[in-house]
Amino acid sequence: MNSNVWILTFADAISIATTLILATIGAILTERSGVINLGVEGILLMGAVTAFLVGDGTHNLWFALFMSILVGVAMATVHAILTITLRANQIVAGLALVIFGTGLSQYIGKPVEGKSRPVTIEPMHLGKLSEIPVIGPILFGHDIFTYLTWAGALVCSLYLNRTRPGLVLRATGDAPATVDAQGVSVAMVRFVHTILGGALMGLAGGWFMLARGTAWSQAATTNGIGWIALSLVVFAAWRPLRAIAGAVLFGFTLQVPYTLQGQQINILPPEIVQMLPFVATLFVLVALSTPRARKLLGAPKMLGQPFVRDER
């Protein structure tokens, strides 16, 4: 077997991981505040179709990505209003977002279904670095967003663990009553981070469309990546830096089916290989469910619980 192929697979895994990291960090910020947003898949789809349509109309890459972020913000705002202001069930509200996003992306994307992407996010040329054997193509052949995303994960980690607003955020997810007693608005903290999370998810969808997706296809573009990102949050134990490692691992399972197909390696039929990312994710969730692993994870204690101040 050609070893170059596997180098390329690793490189692709790291590239795909970009979208997973963005979506996962978005979900981590949301969940750390105590809000669970299951709408990731819907936001990714809407981000992707927006990037495609805006890119098609304006041929401006930056504007296309900006609009993806805006759509992510809009959808997360709907989730925030429903779950924080109106105290709707967070699980059902998230599912409603998925269904709404799936339908709307399919509806507005119908005229361009199957068309190839209008603008492309090109990989950067890092000169000599990219020419180093093995490491070069794996680490130094990506576009700027991949590197920015890694930096973003670091910033997010520092924000959570080293700053005062980060401390307030973590406290809001674990003990909202304490935060409220301190005179900080729980609703405000949750609103801000749910919306920030939505922005990252929207960007994740837009980036995926313009960097990885060759053509817009509602059924195939994101293909469940949003749900994998939600599992990654658990895998990363709600810590942004761990999300990078997890995302690369899951990116690998997403890429392997295509490598095997491209190489005409038919040990298993393609439909069975396509199950790999989902079976792997399920396996990881099972492994993380043992009581010992659970103790180490430390999920936000009030995740999914609306906060109502006792007024007496």
Add this chain to the structure above:
Amino acid sequence: MIIGNFRIELEPRLTSPKWLYAAVPAGSLVFAFIVGGVFLALTGHSPIGTYSSLISHGYTSTKGITNTLGLATPLICTGLAAAFAFRMNLFNIGEEGQMYLGMIGSAWAGIALAGHLPHVLAVPTVLIVGAAAGALWVLLPAVLRAKLGTSEIVSTLLLNYVALNLVNYFIFGSRGFFRDPTTSFPQGRGVEETARFHSFGTSNTYPTVIIAVLLAVALYWFMKRSNFGYETSVFADSPNTARYAGMNSTKLTLSVLLFSGALAGLAGAMYVVGPAGKVDPGLLQIGLGYAGIVVAALARYNFFAVVLTAILFAGLRVGGASLQISSNPVPIAIAVVLQGSVLLFALGGEIFRRNRLRIRRVQQVSVAS
């Protein structure tokens, strides 16, 4: 909140009047149609014309309503499946995959068993095997949830993608048991004729619709009267109370999730004994499992309301499909946009059922001396 001279407040209601239970979903439907109308207008379609065509093709014509009832049949089952689990705060969102497995299981029974059975037993056997296959598909998430407390939400959902690829494998990826051996065209092998129902007249409604409605009635009665129904409602309200009262939460969780999976599997089986007669990848395009969750949530997990909501939603889909065939075709996805919007509005509208909106004029305090 104070706007101008008015103070807007939400007061919790002790009891909600009956009409509000219907007014919130009805209002949500109106708002959803407005949102859908905006997108229709933006994409160059007349909202009024589109909706009147949708309503006549989905509900008010004989062909429309019988098509709708036919599609509603499996949707009632997935809706009941979601309502049954969500009631106990068990968020089984894998109805889609469980339904596919129901289709595979019942097609297997229809091909392998039905020929050896007397006619009266053939259809029931096929339906039961389909339900069992659906239950089997939720077994792993159910055991994980009951024994280890793993969230069932993501695990049931991930299995949808596995089930989807499994159906594709049986029909497109292999030349195995489920594929029609007589043709090179990839399609499912037909089940025995004895394993199928005839539709009513020339319509697309099958007797399975009666089974689905009876099932809703039976479930309502069972959950109201049985010990099991009582225990699940206690558990839903307060898991701690249930535990102190000596109820076995592991057993309850397992049985609720498995039964939910069986109901979703039954949806797939009804598709086989009714219109399909084989493993049909066409089912993968409709999303009846996901729609079942919307139906259940909109029906507020009431089994009777599930039946009505399922018929409503099936009509949207049937009417939506007819819109694709016209000079200015509207993508069928408009039906999904409407479904998603209805649910979003209904969730938001709940607060107005639980609270009373009071708008009072603020007393102007004169400070002039």
